[in-house]
Amino acid sequence: MSTLAGTGHLEREKGDGSPMKSVGIVMGSASDASVMEGAIEALREFGVPLEVRVLSAHRTPDDALAFARDAAGRGIGVLIAGAGKAAHLAGVLAAVTSLPVIAVPIESGGFGGLDALLAMVQMPPGVPVATVAVDGARNAGLLAVRILALSDEGLADAYRQFRDSMAAKVRAADEGIRARYAEGAGS
Numbered sequence: 001m002s003t004l005a006g007t008g009h010l011e012r013e014k015g016d017g018s019p020m021k022s023v024g025i026v027m028g029s030a031s032d033a034s035v036m037e038g039a040i041e042a043l044r045e046f047g048v049p050l051e052v053r054v055l056s057a058h059r060t061p062d063d064a065l066a067f068a069r070d071a072a073g074r075g076i077g078v079l080i081a082g083a084g085k086a087a088h089l090a091g092v093l094a095a096v097t098s099l100p101v102i103a104v105p106i107e108s109g110g111f112g113g114l115d116a117l118l119a120m121v122q123m124p125p126g127v128p129v130a131t132v133a134v135d136g137a138r139n140a141g142l143l144a145v146r147i148l149a150l151s152d153e154g155l156a157d158a159y160r161q162f163r164d165s166m167a168a169k170v171r172a173a174d175e176g177i178r179a180r181y182a183e184g185a186g187s
Contacts, residue, residue, distance in 0.1 A: 020152060021077025022049035023144045026067065026093065028056050028083035028106075035106050035135050036082045042141030046158055048148060051076065057083070057092040068093040078144040082137060084108030087116035090129045100147055102140045103131040 023043055027036050036052075043050050051074070055064040071079060079097065081090035082104035090103035105116030113134030120131040132139045149156040 019075055020047075020049060020155070021148050022051060022075055023141070023148070024067070024071050024076040024079045025050055025052045026055050026064070026079065026081045026089060027052075028054070028081075028087075028089045030054050031108075032082050032084065032106050035104065036080075036137050038136075038138035039080050039082075039104065039141035039144070040137075042138050043144065046145050046155060046162075048145060048155070049075075055089070057088040058086075061092070064089065064092055065096050068097040068099075071097055072099055078102065078147050080104060080137070080140045080144055082106050082140075084113065084116045087119040090120055090131075091123055091127060094123070094127050094129045101129050102143055103129045104137045104140045105131065105134045107134050 023039075025036055025039055025043075027033060032054075040050065040052065053067060055067055057064055068079065076099065079090075079093050079099050079101045080103075081093050081101060083089040084106035085108055087103070087105055090101050094101040103120035105113050105120050107113035107116070109115065117131065117134055120129060123129045130143065132143065145155060145159055149159050
């Protein structure tokens with residue numbers, strides 16, 4: 001993998017030699033980084049290139065709009081936007097791009113993230129934003145992987161292996177619990 005100059009964007013090839021689409025991760029404030037790490041880690045586990053930015057829908061709206069408008073041209077295939085409180089960031093990005101946008105409501109303030117969640121899921125008709133759980137950045141990263149896997153067989157195979165691994169862990173836990181609580185066991 002190589003870093004593209006000045007962007008923090010990693011470039012990786014798909015199995016057919018074409019460049020892999022990347023994911024743009026945007027957070028409204030640097031204080032959101034601890035939550036958004038979940039998406040970053042998930043994407044890195046799958047080798048998905050990413051670009052991470054702090055852009056505010058309210059304090060740097062021109063920068064946020066330019067980022068979203070230019071994202072597809074830079075090879076980004078999915079945007080993930082994390083924000084708390086009024087949480088307009090994902091909707092602002094979705095308003096100016098045709099890329100899928102995944103919102104991560106972040107708990108901040110006194111409402112436990114409910115304010116951010118409601119702001120993100122109440123998008124007007126025609127401006128869809130997928131929304132994960134409050135502080136659910138890891139799932140946002142995994143959803144981005146699933147979206148990109150639609151056009152990347154190598155990524156699709158990696159995701160299938162990931163799902164199979166999760167299933168194997170659950171089956172092992174089930175076997176252990178069944179043995180532990182089987183009739184007459186441990187008496």
